[in-house]
Amino acid sequence: xxxxxxxxxxxxxxxxxxxxxxxxxxxxxxxxxxxxxxxxxxxxxxxxxxxxxxxxxxxxxxxxxxxxxxxxxxxxxxxxxxxxxxxxxxxxxxxxxxxxxxxxxxxxxxxxxxxxxxxxxxxxxxxxxxxxxxxxxxxxxxxxxxxxxxxxxxxxxxxxxxxxxxxxxxxxxxxxxxxxxxxxxxxxxxxxxxxxxxxxxxxxxxxxxxxxxxxxxxxx
Amino acid sequence: xxxxxxxxxxxxxxxxxxxxxxxxxxxxxxxxxxxxxxxxxxxxxxxxxxxxxxxxxxxxxxxxxxxxxxxxxxxxxxxxxxxxxxxxxxxxxxxxxxxxxxxxxxxxxxxxxxxxxxxxxxxxxxxxxxxxxxxxxxxxxxxxxxxxxxxxxxxxxxxxxxxxxxxxxxxxxxxxxxxxxxxxxxxxxxxxxxxxxxxxxxxxxxxxxxxxxxxxxxxxxxxxxxxxxxxxxxxxxxxxxxxxxxxxxxxxxxxxxxxxxxxxxxxxxxxxxxxxxxxxxxxxxxxxxxxxxxxxxxxxxxxxxxxxxxxxxxx
Numbered sequence: 001x002x003x004x005x006x007x008x009x010x011x012x013x014x015x016x017x018x019x020x021x022x023x024x025x026x027x028x029x030x031x032x033x034x035x036x037x038x039x040x041x042x043x044x045x046x047x048x049x050x051x052x053x054x055x056x057x058x059x060x061x062x063x064x065x066x067x068x069x070x071x072x073x074x075x076x077x078x079x080x081x082x083x084x085x086x087x088x089x090x091x092x093x094x095x096x097x098x099x100x101x102x103x104x105x106x107x108x109x110x111x112x113x114x115x116x117x118x119x120x121x122x123x124x125x126x127x128x129x130x131x132x133x134x135x136x137x138x139x140x141x142x143x144x145x146x147x148x149x150x151x152x153x154x155x156x157x158x159x160x161x162x163x164x165x166x167x168x169x170x171x172x173x174x175x176x177x178x179x180x181x182x183x184x185x186x187x188x189x190x191x192x193x194x195x196x197x198x199x200x201x202x203x204x205x206x207x208x209x210x211x212x213x214x215x216x217x218x219x220x
Numbered sequence: 221x222x223x224x225x226x227x228x229x230x231x232x233x234x235x236x237x238x239x240x241x242x243x244x245x246x247x248x249x250x251x252x253x254x255x256x257x258x259x260x261x262x263x264x265x266x267x268x269x270x271x272x273x274x275x276x277x278x279x280x281x282x283x284x285x286x287x288x289x290x291x292x293x294x295x296x297x298x299x300x301x302x303x304x305x306x307x308x309x310x311x312x313x314x315x316x317x318x319x320x321x322x323x324x325x326x327x328x329x330x331x332x333x334x335x336x337x338x339x340x341x342x343x344x345x346x347x348x349x350x351x352x353x354x355x356x357x358x359x360x361x362x363x364x365x366x367x368x369x370x371x372x373x374x375x376x377x378x379x380x381x382x383x384x385x386x387x388x389x390x391x392x393x394x395x396x397x398x399x400x401x402x403x404x405x406x407x408x409x410x411x412x413x414x415x416x417x418x419x420x421x422x423x424x425x426x427x428x429x430x431x432x433x434x435x436x437x438x439x440x441x442x443x444x445x446x447x448x449x450x451x452x453x454x455x456x457x458x459x460x461x462x463x464x465x466x467x468x469x470x471x472x473x474x475x476x477x478x479x480x481x482x483x484x485x486x487x488x489x490x491x492x493x494x495x496x497x498x499x500x501x502x503x504x505x506x507x508x509x510x511x512x513x514x515x516x517x518x519x520x521x522x523x524x525x526x527x528x529x530x531x532x533x534x535x
Binding site: 004008011015016018019022026099100103104107110111114121130131134 | 525532
């Protein structure tokens with residue numbers, strides 16, 4: 001693969017990551033948010049796959065395949081099942097901050113990500129490290145989704161968005177975190193999602209709702 | 221070179237003036253066919269314009285010069301942009317005018333003139349249309365600037381001709397995330413700015429929904445013809461800018477007659493194709509609620525801003 005093509009593909013995958021993160025903020029229906037999240041998984045897997053081809057590393061290629069399976073296959077599937085089990089009131093996210101402000105906040109967060117990751121980029125300037133701000137921005141946007149959404153499911157999407165960003169930054173900075181570490185993190189994430197889904201189902205059975213703002217008082 | 225530049229300007233003016241009503245006709249015809257109607261044919265907008273031109277000019281009582289000057293000003297700004305922008309040739313005599321900021325300012329000047337004319341009539345509809353149009357333009361203009369600015373960062377110049385020339389030299393630029401983000405932002409903004417679905421419905425006169433039509437409700441005869449012609453020219457100009465900023469191939473860089481002829485054909489084909497896509501898309505869309513429009517435009521503004529940010533940190 002020529003260097004120019006490599007740089008272009010890395011940039012394209014990074015752009016897709018950022019675009020999908022913004023789309024998660026933009027859309028209202030949870031079903032389409034989950035689709036967008038699956039797309040982001042594909043973009044992340046593509047990013048890792050491109051790096052694997054560039055470095056000629058079979059191990060990284062296997063990790064890319066794992067990322068694709070988990071983040072574009074299993075996690076969206078679990079989320080979709082959770083959504084199907086939820087009632088009609090759960091179809092749309094109920095953001096605490098309206099869409100226009102959260103989009104503008106996303107723009108500000110991206111600029112912040114760019115500012116804070118400059119020292120990191122300057123440590124070893126290369127095509128991959130130039131995309132670090134994108135990963136940082138995805139982490140920040142994910143955190144923003146996590147704190148401004150009310151429904152348990154959309155908070156879960158925020159958490160997964162953050163994790164996508166962390167994974168992207170990890171691969172971009174170290175060019176492969178090692179198969180064992182990545183496997184551990186991946187399994188952890190899957191476990192967290194499954195536990196949260198069970199918890200959410202229990203919550204809905206107990207209270208009939210998963211709006212976390214309602215859960216303020218203690219009962220016997 | 222100067223003869224080539226002059227020929228380019230004349231050709232661009234002729235194409236935009238003569239073909240923009242046909243573009244509207246084409247879009248209406250496509251829409252009609254897809255909805256199962258026979259449609260009036262693509263020449264209908266020109267026939268309407270001819271009919272309007274023959275009528276006696278009437279202005280409502282109590283209106284001032286603001287109302288009378290708006291249509292000529294609107295047409296003049298469109299003509300200036302049509303002459304200067306890189307549509308058929310990048311070596312136009314007016315190349316220094318084809319600056320990003322100048323072009324956006326000229327196009328906005330026309331919109332503002334029309335909004336003031338809407339206010340000047342003193343009718344409820346005129347004021348309502350003007351206020352809606354101002355709401356939209358306030359969100360559209362920064363996005364337009366930011367989106368094209370993202371394209372100008374790698375080039376290092378805000379001249380539209382220079383942007384087009386540089387993406388001709390380096391086709392890889394077109395497929396970068398910067399230009400993809402900017403393209404999406406620009407498409408949303410162009411739809412809002414030219415008053416197409418889902419932001420405004422160009423074929424309705426329902427008082428609750430109309431934006432552009434509410435402002436021009438009091439115009440009649442030749443004035444209305446000018447407003448109609450100008451709004452179709454705006455659509456052509458915007459689609460032409462979109463086409464040539466992102467798919468610049470075919471534009472003439474030398475003065476050979478054959479190259480110019482090919483450039484004219486390429487430009488007409490590109491704009492017709494974009495218009496056809498827009499018309500097909502509109503069949504499947506419903507108008508957005510007015511209060512949802514800022515959401516759409518804020519989204520496209522963020523995409524434009526991300527394009528600028530990406531052009532700095534992915535460079």
